[in-house]
Amino acid sequence: MANQNNNIIEQSSKNNNLPKVFLHGPPQFSILLQPNPSQNFHILNPSSLPPLHEFISLNPDHASSISAIVCTTLYPVNADVIRLLPSLRLICAASAGTNHIDLSECRRRGIKVTSAGNLFSEEVADMAVALLIDVSRKISTANRFLRRQLQIASWDFPLGSKLTGKKIGIVGMGRIGLEVAKRLEAFNCMISYNSRNKKPLLSYPFYSTVIELATSTNVLILCCELNDQTRHIVNKEVMLALGKGGIIVNVGRGALIDEKELLRCLIEGEIEGAGLDVFENEPYVPKEFFSLDKVVLSPHAAVLTSDSFMSICQLVEQNLEAFFSNKPLITPVI
Amino acid sequence: MESIGVLLTCPMYTNLHEQLANRFNLFKLWNFSSFQSFSQTHANSVRALVCDTKIGADANTIDSLPNLEIVSTYSVGLDKIDLKKCREKGIRVVNTPDVLTDDVADLAIALALAVFRKIPHSDGYVKNGLWKHGSDYPLTTKFSGKSVGIVGLGRIGSAIAKRAAAFGCPVSYHSRSEKPEAGSSYKYYPNILDLAANSQILVVACALTEETRHIVNRQVIDALGPNGVIINIGRGPIIDQRELVSALVEGRLGGAGLDVFENEPNVPEELMGLENVVLTPHVGTDTVETCNDMADLVIANLEAHFSGKPLLTPVL
Numbered sequence: 118m119a120n121q122n123n124n125i126i127e128q129s130s131k132n133n134n135l136p137k138v139f140l141h142g143p144p145q146f147s148i149l150l151q152p153n154p155s156q157n158f159h160i161l162n163p164s165s166l167p168p169l170h171e172f173i174s175l176n177p178d179h180a181s182s183i184s185a186i187v188c189t190t191l192y193p194v195n196a197d198v199i200r201l202l203p204s205l206r207l208i209c210a211a212s213a214g215t216n217h218i219d220l221s222e223c224r225r226r227g228i229k230v231t232s233a234g235n236l237f238s239e240e241v242a243d244m245a246v247a248l249l250i251d252v253s254r255k256i257s258t259a260n261r262f263l264r265r266q267l268q269i270a271s272w273d274f275p276l277g278s279k280l281t282g283k284k285i286g287i288v289g290m291g292r293i294g295l296e297v298a299k300r301l302e303a304f305n306c307m308i309s310y311n312s313r314n315k316k317p318l319l320s321y322p323f324y325s326t327v328i329e330l331a332t333s334t335n336v337l338i339l340c341c342e343l344n345d346q347t348r349h350i351v352n353k354e355v356m357l358a359l360g361k362g363g364i365i366v367n368v369g370r371g372a373l374i375d376e377k378e379l380l381r382c383l384i385e386g387e388i389e390g391a392g393l394d395v396f397e398n399e400p401y402v403p404k405e406f407f408s409l410d411k412v413v414l415s416p417h418a419a420v421l422t423s424d425s426f427m428s429i430c431q432l433v434e435q436n437l438e439a440f441f442s443n444k445p446l447i448t449p450v451i
Numbered sequence: 452m453e454s455i456g457v458l459l460t461c462p463m464y465t466n467l468h469e470q471l472a473n474r475f476n477l478f479k480l481w482n483f484s485s486f487q488s489f490s491q492t493h494a495n496s497v498r499a500l501v502c503d504t505k506i507g508a509d510a511n512t513i514d515s516l517p518n519l520e521i522v523s524t525y526s527v528g529l530d531k532i533d534l535k536k537c538r539e540k541g542i543r544v545v546n547t548p549d550v551l552t553d554d555v556a557d558l559a560i561a562l563a564l565a566v567f568r569k570i571p572h573s574d575g576y577v578k579n580g581l582w583k584h585g586s587d588y589p590l591t592t593k594f595s596g597k598s599v600g601i602v603g604l605g606r607i608g609s610a611i612a613k614r615a616a617a618f619g620c621p622v623s624y625h626s627r628s629e630k631p632e633a634g635s636s637y638k639y640y641p642n643i644l645d646l647a648a649n650s651q652i653l654v655v656a657c658a659l660t661e662e663t664r665h666i667v668n669r670q671v672i673d674a675l676g677p678n679g680v681i682i683n684i685g686r687g688p689i690i691d692q693r694e695l696v697s698a699l700v701e702g703r704l705g706g707a708g709l710d711v712f713e714n715e716p717n718v719p720e721e722l723m724g725l726e727n728v729v730l731t732p733h734v735g736t737d738t739v740e741t742c743n744d745m746a747d748l749v750i751a752n753l754e755a756h757f758s759g760k761p762l763l764t765p766v767l
Contacts, residue, residue: 145587239595243618247564247594254738256561257571259731264723271505272716272732279740281553303617304557400582407578413570414577416588422568424593 135159136184136441139202141169141192142211150187150211150426152434157441158185168192173201185209185440187433193217199226207440209433213237213420214370215450216343224451231436234448235292236428237420242296244419245338245368248392249301251413252364253280258410278362278389281305286334288327288350289341289369290316297338309334312341327351331358336366343370351375356382363388368419371396380405383412394419452757456496458489458516460506463525467746471501474750480506490515499523499753504733505715507531513540521756523749526736527551527607529766530659530686537767544767545752548606550744551736556610558735559654559684560618562708565729566680567594572726595619600650602643602666603657603685604630611654612637623649626657643667647674652682659686669694672704680706684735687713696721699728710735 136158140147147165154160161179162172169192173180185207188194194208196219205228208218213233223230251257254277262274281304287294290312298308298321309322311330316323324330327350331337337359341347351365351374359365365388367374376397382388383406390411396402399417406412435447457475459468471477476496483489497516502508503525510533513519521543522532529546537544565571568591576582599615601608601624609632612622616636623638624630625646633639640646643666647653653675657663667681667690675681681704683690692713698704699722706727712718715733722728736745752763 143585239619240593243564243594244568247561247568247570250557250561251565251570251574254558254561254734256565256729256731257574259734260565260571260729261575263718263730263732274732274734274737276742277734277738279554279738280557300614300617303614305553400584400586402577402582404580407580413574415570415573416577416582416586418568418573418588418591421588421590422593423590426590 137161137179137182138185138187138437139169139172139183140165141186141194141198142189143191146189146211150189150430150433152187152430152437155434155438155441158437169198169201185437187211187437188218190214190217195219196222199223199228207231207437209436210450211429211433214342216370220451229440229446230450231433231446231448232450233420233429233432236432236448237425238292238296240422240425241293241340241368241419242300244394244415245293245297245340245366245392246300248366248368248394248413248415249336249338249364250280252366252390252392252411253278253283255410257413282307283336284309284334285336285338286310286324286327286330287321288312288330288337288339288373289347290319290321291340291342293368294338294340297340306336313346328355328358331355331363334359335362336364339365339367339369339373341369341373343372348372349375351379353378353382356388359388361386361389364390364392366392368394371399376403383409452754455498455757456493456518457499457501457753458493458497460500460502460508460512463501463503464742464746466743467501467525467749470746470750471753474754475499486512486515499756501525501749501753502531504528504531508537509533510536513537513542521545521753523752525745525749528658528686534767542767543756543762543765545749545756545762545764546766547745547748548764550748551741552606552610554738554741555607555656555684555735556614558710558731559607559611559656559682559708560614562682562684562710562729562731563599563652563654563680564594566682566706566708566727567592567597569726571729597651598623598649599652599654600624600640600646601637601654601656602626602646602689603655603663604633604637605656605658607684608654608656609633611656620652627662643671644674647671647679650675651678652680655681655683655685655689657685657689659689663689665689665691667691667695669698672698675704677703678705680704680708682708684710687711687715692719699725 138158138160183202187209190212208230210232284307287310290310311324392413394415455475458478498520500522508522513536523545527548595618599620599622604624604626625640625643629639696719708729710731
């Protein structure tokens with residue numbers, strides 16, 4: 118199978134001198150993220166097979182012809198990968214985050230990087246609100262309850278908690294945080310936030326620490342990026358400050374929360390519930406979460422919609438076209 | 452007021468039962484083997500009836516209670532009350548509007564998000580240990596920006612519209628008549644078929660009346676189409692349930708979020724296995740906060756009536 122792919126690649130690339138682009142992702146990646154054929158560049162591996170290391174060992178000459186790669190968070194682009202590609206000039210990340218790319222090495226080598234920018238902000242905000250309402254109103258639990266009952270005399274289902282009017286604390290007021298705030302304001306929720314810096318144009322109350330934010334709210338929604346300052350930013354003290362009626366929603370990165378402590382607080386009733394799209398060690402999720410109706414779990418799917426894939430496909434194409442036509446990049450990171 | 456006889460038709464909310472028992476001579480209908488056996492001994496004592504969406508106040512009930520002065524429903528919906536009979540007999544009717552509007556509107560959006568983003572499905576996926584390296588989680592559909600068509604732009608419909616608009620959803624509606632307060636924000640369709648043809652999400656938020664029974668029928672479902680989603684937080688009989696089920700099973704309709712059904716507590720078995728359907732057991736107002744507010748309103752209306760003061764939320 119690998120040989121077949123290589124033969125196709127050999128044949129087609131003999132026929133053109135266009136800059137070469139490599140799709141650096143798992144096999145299903147190319148089905149969803151196939152940039153249209155272009156006059157300005159040539160995709161070496163339309164089926165995104167074989168994986169990069171194998172491709173290079175089979176085609177050592179091609180390694181030096183690759184000018185750009187399109188990558189996903191599943192396949193990190195660290196210094197070792199970059200060193201395999203001496204002609205690499207552009208990395209198009211099909212994600213908003215770039216933690217999986219060694220940006221220092223890119224800067225050193227003068228390699229440009231583009232990302233999804235704000236393309237997915239609405240989808241992520243939708244997921245945050247979806248998880249919050251599900252936890253408050255027990256939607257997933259109710260759905261499961263009804264499917265287990267084939268013949269029942271009456272519906273005896275526990276009461277949920279009203280969402281309208283709740284005090285919401287948003288951690289990280291970037292584009293995603295703003296989209297979450299806009300949505301929840303329509304539910305008459307009261308929005309306040311914590312961010313690295315206060316945003317002068319926002320009228321929402323600002324708290325300089327997450328613990329102060331947690332003390333003043335019923336719900337924490339984590340929308341910030343993961344870095345050294347934000348690792349385990351939601352810890353035991355913050356959860357206790359949020360209180361017994363509190364709900365935590367995480368659409369950022371798993372390590373924003375001390376996961377072991379979260380589990381303990383949930384089991385012991387120190388907080389009311391949690392909606393989680395991300396975890397510390399994906400795809401591993403501690404089994405103790407599985408039996409808790411008060412948590413609603415999602416497999417890092419906040420951006421996994423057919424709409425977002427069509428959009429990112431277009432954006433990657435646009436960035437590639439721009440780069441190889443010497444025009445400004447659409448969504449440059451560096 | 453402790454001597455005033457109040458009949459409670461079925462279990463509703465413990466807090467409400469307690470408040471009623473504290474103030475009135477409360478009869479719980481379910482403690483009797485039948486309505487007949489209750490009315491044989493106590494019919495004349497009943498001056499107020501507290502009912503809900505499960506057991507209401509039909510003609511037979513009203514006729515059997517000669518001293519009935521007021522019917523108080525623990526709901527905003529009036530479809531289980533024989534209003535014509537109440538009008539004939541000069542019986543007052545009160546309900547619980549406004550206090551439950553937010554919860555029901557929240558649920559409508561919750562169901563739409565749950566269907567589009569398959570939240571219950573993903574919750575089950577992770578909790579059943581199916582998320583592994585290399586596992587292929589299917590793509591879902593973005594909710595923001597999708598066109599929403601609301602059937603019935605009353606209090607609840609308007610609250611749903613406000614929320615949907617915050618997700619960038621263009622909102623249109625069908626109603627008995629155009630609502631001037633909607634202004635230019637929401638487009639009006641005098642014909643429900645046109646609403647369905649121009650919306651991806653159809654939200655049923657109207658009252659159940661003779662005119663609205665089965666108003667969402669095969670034609671409306673066809674107009675909505677295979678990418679369309681129906682959300683029902685109104686009443687089950689507003690939709691032709693048989694047509695809805697066959698459309699979902701056959702893939703002629705994209706999905707549904709249903710809080711109400713034609714014959715509760717029965718749910719069509721065919722829906723149970725469908726991933727694109729989210730089902731909840733009539734929980735539109737089921738939060739601690741709203742149940743307390745509804746109970747308080749029932750009590751306040753009854754106290755007003757028996758003190759000769761104006762009713763707070765009269766229907767008749």
